[in-house]
Amino acid sequence: xxxxxxxxxxxxxxxxxxxxxxxxxxxxxxxxxxxxxxxxxxxxxxxxxxxxxxxxxxxxxxxxxxxxxxxxxxxxxxxxxxxxxxxxxxxxxxxxxxxxxxxxxxxxxxxxxxxxxxxxxxxxxxxxxxxxxxxxxxxxxxxxxxxxxxxxxxxxxxxxxxxxxxxxxxxxxxxxxxxxxxxxxxxxxxxxxxxxxxxxxxxxxxxxxxxxxxxxxxxxxxxxxxxxxxxxxxxxxxxxxxxxxxxxxxxxxxxxxxxxxxxxxxxxxxxxxxxxxxxxxxxxxxxxxxxxxxxxxxxxxxxxxxxxxxxxxxxxxxxxxxxxxxxxxxxxxxxxxxxxxxxxxxxxxxxxxxxxxxxxxxxxxxxxxxxxxxxxxxxxxxxxxxxxxxxxxxxxxxxxxxxxxxxxxxxxxxxxxxxxxxxxxxxxxxxxxxxxxxxxxxxxx
Ligand code: SAH
Ligand code: SF4
Ligand code: F3S
Numbered sequence: 001x002x003x004x005x006x007x008x009x010x011x012x013x014x015x016x017x018x019x020x021x022x023x024x025x026x027x028x029x030x031x032x033x034x035x036x037x038x039x040x041x042x043x044x045x046x047x048x049x050x051x052x053x054x055x056x057x058x059x060x061x062x063x064x065x066x067x068x069x070x071x072x073x074x075x076x077x078x079x080x081x082x083x084x085x086x087x088x089x090x091x092x093x094x095x096x097x098x099x100x101x102x103x104x105x106x107x108x109x110x111x112x113x114x115x116x117x118x119x120x121x122x123x124x125x126x127x128x129x130x131x132x133x134x135x136x137x138x139x140x141x142x143x144x145x146x147x148x149x150x151x152x153x154x155x156x157x158x159x160x161x162x163x164x165x166x167x168x169x170x171x172x173x174x175x176x177x178x179x180x181x182x183x184x185x186x187x188x189x190x191x192x193x194x195x196x197x198x199x200x201x202x203x204x205x206x207x208x209x210x211x212x213x214x215x216x217x218x219x220x221x222x223x224x225x226x227x228x229x230x231x232x233x234x235x236x237x238x239x240x241x242x243x244x245x246x247x248x249x250x251x252x253x254x255x256x257x258x259x260x261x262x263x264x265x266x267x268x269x270x271x272x273x274x275x276x277x278x279x280x281x282x283x284x285x286x287x288x289x290x291x292x293x294x295x296x297x298x299x300x301x302x303x304x305x306x307x308x309x310x311x312x313x314x315x316x317x318x319x320x321x322x323x324x325x326x327x328x329x330x331x332x333x334x335x336x337x338x339x340x341x342x343x344x345x346x347x348x349x350x351x352x353x354x355x356x357x358x359x360x361x362x363x364x365x366x367x368x369x370x371x372x373x374x375x376x377x378x379x380x381x382x383x384x385x386x387x388x389x390x391x392x393x394x395x396x397x398x399x400x401x402x403x404x405x406x407x408x409x410x411x412x413x414x415x416x417x418x419x420x421x422x423x424x425x426x427x428x429x430x431x432x433x434x435x436x437x438x439x440x441x442x443x444x445x
C-alpha cells in the first residue's frame with residue numbers, strides 16, 4: 001500500500017489486565033509526543049490500536065472482533081489498524097497472513113519502537129510485524145516521561161514477564177522471561193509522577209513479590225524505599241504470588257504507613273492435587289495460613305483473589321476444597337473463571353475433561369459464596385472511618401462524590417463542599433448499597 005499520509009488522530013482500545021492498560025498509556029504518550037491527537041466521538045481516528053489479551057479464549061475473540069470493526073474505515077478512509085499486546089505476540093506472522101486488514105502486528109515489547117513503526121506505515125511500508133521479546137540481558141523497560149500533569153492515580157511497572165509457568169497460563173509465553181526494573185528508575189518515576197500531581201501509585205508486575213533487581217534490591221526493600229521517599233501518599237501493588245508471601249512482605253504492609261492494606265493473591269484452586277497439576281508451588285493449607293496470618297498482622301487488610309473452575313481432572317471433592325478455602329478466607333473480592341485451554345501451555349495437552357455444564361454449575365456455586373463473602377466484608381465497614389482518595393463524582397448520583405479507601409473499596413459519599421480529584425478526605429461509612437459503600441465526609445477530613 002503506497003502513498004499513505006501521516007495519521008493525525010488515534011484511538012486505542014484496550015483488553016486484558018493492568019499491564020495492557022499501562023502499555024496503552026505508554027503508547028498514547030508516544031503518539032501524543034509525535035503530534036497525534038486522540039480521536040473523539042465526532043473525529044474518526046486515522047490510527048487505531050487494538051491492545052489485546054489472550055489469557056482466555058473469550059478476551060482473545062473479543063479483541064479480534066473489535067479489530068474487525070475497523071475494516072471498512074481502513075478500506076474507505078485509509079485508517080491504519082494495528083494489533084498489539086498478547087494475541088499479537090502469540091499469533092505473530094500467522095495473524096498477518098490470516099487477517100488481511102491489519103497494518104501491523106506488534107508484541108508488548110515493541111512499544112518503544114511505535115514511533116518508528118508509525119512513520120514507516122505513513123510512508124506506505126506495511127504490513128509490519130514486530131514480536132521481538134526482551135531478553136534477560138536487554139530488558140528494555142521504557143522510561144516514558146510522565147505527563148506534566150498527572151491524574152491522582154498512576155500505574156508504575158516494576159517488573160515484567162513471568163517464570164512461573166503455571167500449567168494453564170499463556171503469560172510466560174507472550175510476555176517472556178521475568179525481569180525486574182532497576183529500583184532507581186522506579187523511584188525516579190514515582191518522584192516525577194508525584195511532582196506532576198499524582199497521589200497514589202500501583203506497582204505492576206505478574207508476580208511483584210518476586211521482584212529483585214540486579215543490585216539485589218528485593219520487593220520488601222523496594223516498598224520501604226518508596227515509603228521513605230514519601231513522594232506519594234499511597235502505594236499499592238499487584239499481583240502477588242502466594243508462594244512468595246513471606247514475613248518480610250507482611251511486615252512491610254503492616255509497618256509502612258504509605259503502603260495500602262490490600263493484597264491480590266490468586267488462589268486458583270483449593271485442592272492440593274489440582275494446585276500441583278497447575279504448578280502453583282503451594283498447598284491449600286499453606287495459602288490459608290498466609291491469608292490468615294496477613295489478616296492477623298494487618299487487621300484492615302483486603303484480600304482479593306482469582307479462581308479457576310473446571311481445570312482438567314477437577315472433581316467435585318477438589319471443587320469442595322476450593323469452596324472450603326473461600327469460606328475460611330472470606331475474600332473481599334474474587335474474580336472467577338472457567339478453565340479455558342490456551343495454546344502453548346502444558347495443560348492444553350491434557351483433556352479438557354470437565355463438561356461445560358459442570359463448569360457453569362461450579363462457577364455459579366462459587367460466585368454465590370463469593371458474593372456472600374463480599375457483602376459480609378463490606379458490611380463490616382459500616383460505622384468505620386476511612387481515608388478516601390477522591391476520584392470524581394459518583395457514577396450513580398451526580399450530587400455525591402466517589403473515591404477509594406486504602407483497601408481499594410469504592411465509596412460514594414456526600415460532602416458539604418466541592419472536592420477535587422486527588423484530595424484525601426475522611427469518610428464515615430454509613431451503609432452498603434448493592435456492591436458499594438456509601439458514606440458522609442467528616443468535617444475535619
Ligand atoms: N500473574 C497473575 C495472574 C495473571 S492472569 C497471578 O498469578 O496472580 C489473571 C488470571 O487469569 C489468573 O489469576 C487466572 O485465574 C486466570 N487465568 C489464567 N489462565 C487461565 C486459563 N487458561 N483459563 C482460565 N483462567 C485463566
Ligand atoms: Fe500466569 Fe502463573 Fe505467571 Fe500468574 S504466576 S502470570 S498465573 S504463569
Ligand atoms: Fe491478558 Fe496479556 Fe495481561 S494475556 S492478562 S493482557 S499479560
